[in-house]
Amino acid sequence: MGPLLRVEKLSKSYHTRGNEIKVLAEVSFSVSAGELLLITGRSGVGKSTLLGLLSGLDRASSGSIFFQEKEITGLSLAELAELRAGSIGMIFQSFNLIPGWTARENVEAVLMHRGINAAERQKRATEILSELGLKDRLENLPAELSVGQQQRVAIARTLVNDPVLILADEPTGDVDAETAAEIVELLLPRVNSGRAAMIVASHGLFDAKLASRIVCLKDGSLSETAQ
């Protein structure tokens, strides 16, 4: 079986005031199910940009991304949205929960507009939040939750659609060591069981020992780092 995700000569440049800023220069790598790839590098080096390209939220300047052997760089916005909704889960550093929605509504949002009825959506959201220890916090707004609880809601939102690829941008960046360990504990079983692959972008706060492989992004290029 081939890799879950294959990136070939991926480049991304920005044009500002007539200047071209090359963020990624012909980056190539691959990730298979059961692997946790840690991308390290200093702040502003392009880690988030790379995750944005992998999730289809941004367009590459050149190069290809193959997801489950299917090239996704040429897909339409609607097709990419469908891919994110069905197969890719994203975790953000600042959780990115919708402030006016309850914990359950935030999780349920991923299942909306996919032909899943309301009762089924509620059931699945409630189940996963309960699994993550938030059974009593279903109807609470994010502001009424602790930082750790908020991150657990964000993880529940990522896992509720059972993604095969989890993209995490500094998932432990804004939390204390205990909460960071908790987050890892929640995500790793899914990777270790071989059901999903995970790519974590971090500038050093993520426990490198947990990664299958570590790559370092510097000056637009990736280099494999020995563990």
Place this chain on the structure above:
Amino acid sequence: MNVDVIACALRELRQNRRRTLAVVSGYAITVAFIIVLAAVLLYSRVVQDIVIGGTGTYFVTWLPACGDISSLTEKELADLAKGIIPAKCQEQCENCTGCNKKPYDILNEGFVVNTNTTRLLTIELAEKVARLDSLKNVSPCLMFRFRDPTNNLIFTAAGVNPQDYAVVRNCVAAGDLVEGSYLDAAQPGKILVESGFAINNGLKPGMKFSIAEEEFEIAGLVRTGVRPLNPDIMMLFADAERAINKRIHNPLEKEANIILAVSHDATHHIKAMEDVKKLLKTDSLLTTGCYWPASEALGLSERMVWGFMLIVMCGSVLFAAKIQWAAVVERCRNLAILRAIGWPNRVIAWQLLCESLFQSVAGSLVGVLVGSGLIIAVPVNSLLGVDAAMTGVLNPVLAIVVIAFAVLAGLLASLFPVLRMSARSPLDDLRRF
């Protein structure tokens, strides 16, 4: 669009009660303003129609007498008096009826209107004029210049049907009475005398006045003011016909020499005159001089109404656009999160449009109720001292049009922020907001 989109839109509106209330209130105020404005303007038009629409909408018409009569020979004139129409008259005037009804005193008497000698017209022709669409009312009139042989007094007398609206506008009305009583169609043998003529000749109501050797009782004195027709004496049509018959060679046979007309309103006045000219093949029309400014004022007012409405409507579109834009900008981050977790742009766009739809419908319905309530509660006509009922200003069609407009404006206004949102990178929005 599916049920989820509608549910999400409603949830968004519910969860952001303050914003929703502000937007709905905005729509309500705008729509109420348009409703009140439209009602006031409609009422203004009602009043204008009453005042201006009835100003300068009347005129008289006649056909000038044949200019060749003066060139007739003695024999031809004698034949004419017997009813034999000379060949050259027949060639010149199709359906000639008047030339054989010459007055005995051709130098002093005749069918004269404001110094012009006129031809006789059949009553059928007046009826034909009355059938023109542009006219509201038409009335035949006989106007004759008499000379009293006993004192050589020369005066003009008009025979009219006093109940006709065209007579009221063109010649004399009960409101012109300054002394005595008005003409009564059921009481022949009475006349009205123009007050100036009465003063000059020492005439008073109740006195007798001789016309063609027949004594008429002066019913009243009138001051007719500025009207196209200004005779010295006004009398019933049948009385005039009888008196004139005594002064001409051959009796009148259902004939008149003037047609009094009233057009529908000031804006139709010119067309009405053109229609009559075309039918009678004449340019001899006499009208009051104010019909142009009156109709112009009406048109100006109408243009102002539309112009003002257009400004208000443009303003409301901009207002709706501003609200919708603010609603999208305020939620940039939330929308970016939804896009990041897999919501297609299409779904988000539909949701935003739904929100706009719900808010504009709710706001405009409230606006219509508030606006209508204000119109009912505030008696504008009493405040302005205008004696015209405020009917027709609360128009259901107008309400529907305003609601439809508000909804359309809301949807159109949403389109721009929706398109803008679709074009933005969710990653940028997540970083920036």
